[in-house]
Amino acid sequence: MSEKLSRRRVLHGMMGGAAVSVGLPYFDCLFNTNGTALAQGGAFPVRFGTWFWGCGMNPARWVPTIEGPGYDLPPELAQGLTGFESKVSVLSGFDTPVNGENNHAHYSPPTVTLTGVAPTSPQHIPRSTFDVEIANVIGTSTRFRVLDITADGQGQAWSAQSAGTRSPAESSPIALYQRVFGNGFQVGGMGPFVPDPAVMVRRSVLSSVMDQTRELENELGSYDRQRLDQYFTSIRQLENQLNVLLSEPPDLPACFLPDAPKSENLTQEIAHVVATHNLMAELLTIALACDQTRVFNMNLWRVFTDVRFPGEEVGYHQLTHDEFLDQSLGYQPRSQRFLVEAMNCWSHLLAQLDSIEEGDGTLLDHMAVFAHSCTEFPKDHGTKNIPLLVAGSAGGRLASGRHIRGNGSPTSRAALTLQQAFDVPVSTWGDRDIATSSPITELLASG
Template sequence: MLDLSRRNILRGILRGSAITVALPFLDLFLDGSGEALAAGAPIPTRFGTWFWGCGVNAKRFFPDATGTDFTFKDETHALTPFKAKTTIFSGFNVILDGQPNLTHWSGIMGALGGTTPSKGGNGIGTAVAPTLDCLIADHVSAGTRFKSLQMACTGQSSVSYSMRAGNTVNPSDVDPVTVYKRLFGPDFQDPNSGKFTPDTKLMVEQSVLSSVKDGRENLMRKVGAADRARLDEYFTSIREVEQQLAVQLQPPAPAEACRVPKMPAALEPGTTWEAATQMHDQLTDLLVMALACNQTRVFHVALSAAVSNLRRAGQSVALHELTHEEPIDDKLGYQIQATYFLERSMEVFASLLGKLDAVKEGNGTLLDHSLILALSESNLAKLHTLESLPMVVAGSAGGKWRAGQHVSGKGDTTSRVGLTLQQVMGLPVGSWGTGPNATSKSISEVIV
C-alpha cells in the first residue's frame, strides 16, 4: 500500500523556487471496508435529539407487531422509506413513583435526563443530571469546533430541551443566517481545500486564556465552597473555549462529504406551521453540512415547544389548545385538527432523515453513521400521559446499532433507551437514571 495520507503534499521546483501542492481527498485515504480513514481513524458517529411537542395518538403511531416484521401506522407512515434504518420503541414509561407530573416537562426529563424532576419553576423542573446530548457530547466531541449545536424552529431561543443541570437550558440558535455565519463564516477552515492558515488572533486568545488558567489552583484555595463551585464552572467553560481554539489552530481532518453550503435567505420566524417547517428546512440544511464537515458531532433540534404554539396559517388556535379543547371525532376516534400536526411532524422528521441519507460517507451515508433520538414529551397530550412515551431512533451508529425493528419495553423505564444509546455511542456506563427510573438493563435487541 502507498504510504500516503491527507497530510501528504507534492513537492517540486518551479522556476527555481520550491512549491508544495496539497493532495485532495482520495478513496485511498479510506480503508478497504470504507468505514475508516486508511490511517486508522474511524468515520465518526454523530448523535442527535429531535423533539416535537404534544405527543401522539397511540393506536395510530405504534406498530401492532414487534420485531422486524412490523408495519408503520398512519402517524409514522412518512418514515416508511427508512424502515431499515429506524427503530420504534413502545411500552417504555417515565415512572413517577409519587413525584408530581410536571406537565410537558416530566416526560422530557425522564427520557433525556433519566430522572423525574421533583420541583418546578415556571413549569420547568430542576434537572439533577445532564441530558443525553450533553453526556454524549462530552465523550465524542473532541476535535470539533462546536461541542454541540442546538436549534429551534419557531424563533424562540428558550425552546430547548438540552440541559447541563439546574433548570437552565442550553439556548437554541433560531436564525439560519446567523447560524451560517457561525458555522461557515471567516473562522471556517474547509477540510478539503488543501489550504490551512491559523488565525493569529486565535493564537493570542489561546495564550490569554492559558495565562488565566495558570493561577486558578491558588485562587481556589482562598475562596469558600460556594465560590469554588462558581469558579469550577467558570474554569470548565474556559477549558472548553481553549479546546475549541486549539481545534481551530490545527489543520482540519479530511471530510469526504463536506460541501460548503450557500448562505440561506433571511426568514421571518413565526409560530405558523408553514413558517416553522420552512425554518426547519433551512436550519437542518446547515446542520447536515455541519455534521458532514465535522464542525460538530452532536445536536438537538426542537421543531416546536412542548406546550406547542404551532398553528396553521389563518387559524388562531394552536396545537396545545387543540389537544385539550378539540372534541374527539366519534367515527375516527381522534382529534382531527390536532392530528394534522402530529402526522406532519413525522413528515418533517423524515425530511431530515432524507437529507442525512443523501450524504455519502465511506460505504454508507451520514445517516448510517448517526444515531438520532426523536421523541415527544407525552403520549396522549390531552391527558399528559407518560406511559409508552413515543420514541424513534434513526441510524445505525456505523453498524453498532441494529435498526429496522419495533421494540416493546413492556412497562420498563425510558432510561433503558438512554442507557443503550450511551453505550452504543461508546460511553463507559453500566447504569443510568435516578430513583424509579434508574436502570442497568440495556436493550440487547438493538446492540450489535
C-alpha cells in the same frame, strides 16, 4: 488520491434553501479497500443527536402491531418513516415514572427521559442530560462540542450541561450559518494551512485567564466552587474550539461551504416553522459532514407550542385541549394536522442525513438520532408509552429497523443503551423507580 480529486467539486441546485451546492460523493480512491474508513487513515466518526417534537401522538395510529424487524407502519408513523423503516427502530411501551412527584404536564416525561430523574417543578433541571455524557466522549475534538437548535423561535434546548441550567439554542438559520460557516470555518485540502495569528493570541490570553482562575478555588465556598466549575467547563470548550482552529482541518470529501441563507421567517405560522426546521436540518447535515460537531439537539417545537395554521387563532397545544375527540375517527382531526407536519420534518432530516455518502454507507448510518416527545396522547398528559424513535446504526453499534416493546419499563433504558453504545462508562442510569442497569439488548448490534 490524485491532486485533482483532493480539491472540492460541487453540484449546484440540489439541497434547497441555503444549501444549494452539494459535494460529490466519496469515490473509491478516497477509502481503504473495505470502504469503511478514509484512505488517509481513521474510521468515519460516529455522531449522536436528539430530536424533540411537542404534544405526542395518537397511539392507535402510531404503535406498530408487529414486533422486531419488518414492523408495520400505522398512519401517523408511516408519515415519518416510509422509506426509512430499515434504518429506524420504534420503541413503544416505555414509561416515565415520576417517583412520587407531581406529573408536571409536558415537562416530566422529557426530563425523566433525558436525565433519569423526576423533576420537582417545571423549572427543575436535576442534572446534566445524557446527550452531554455522550458529547464528553465523542465531541471533544470538534469546533463545537454540541450544537443546540430550535425551529419555532424559542431559544432554549432540552439539553442541560449541569443541574439548573438548560443550554441556549440557536433559533435563526442565518445565525446558525454565521456561527458554523462564518469566521473560523475551513475546508480541508484546499491549500497550505496557515494558523490565524489572532486565534493564537486569544489562545494565549485564555491560558493566562485559566491559570489565574484556578487560584480562586481554595478561596470559595462549595456553591461558588460549583459555579466556578461550570465556568471552567465553558472555558475548556472555548479552549478546545481555539485548538481546533489552530489545527489543519481534515480533508473530508463531503465537506463544502454552503451558500448563506438569504431570508428567514421566524414566526409561529406552521409553514414558517417547517421551512425553518428544514433549512436548519440542511445546514446541520453539512456541519456534521464537515466534522464541525458530532453531537446535536434539535427541537422542532416546544411543549406549549403556539404554532398554528394560517387564519386560526388557537395554536397546537391549546387546540389539543379544546378539540373534542372524533369518536368515528378515533383522534382529533384538526390537531392531527400538526403531527403530520412534525413527521414530515423528521423524514426531511433523515433524508438529508442519508443523502451524504460515507464509504459503503451514509452519514445516517454512522450516527444515531434519538427522537422523543413529551407525552403519549396530548389531551391526557400521560407519562406512559412515550413515543421514542432511534434512527441510524451508529457505525454498526446499534441494530436498526426494529419495533421493540418496553412493556412498561422506564425510558431511562433507552438513555442507558445509547450511552453504552457510545462508550460512556455507565452501568446504571436514573434515580429510584427510574433507575435501570438493563440496556435494551434488542437495540444493540450484539442483541
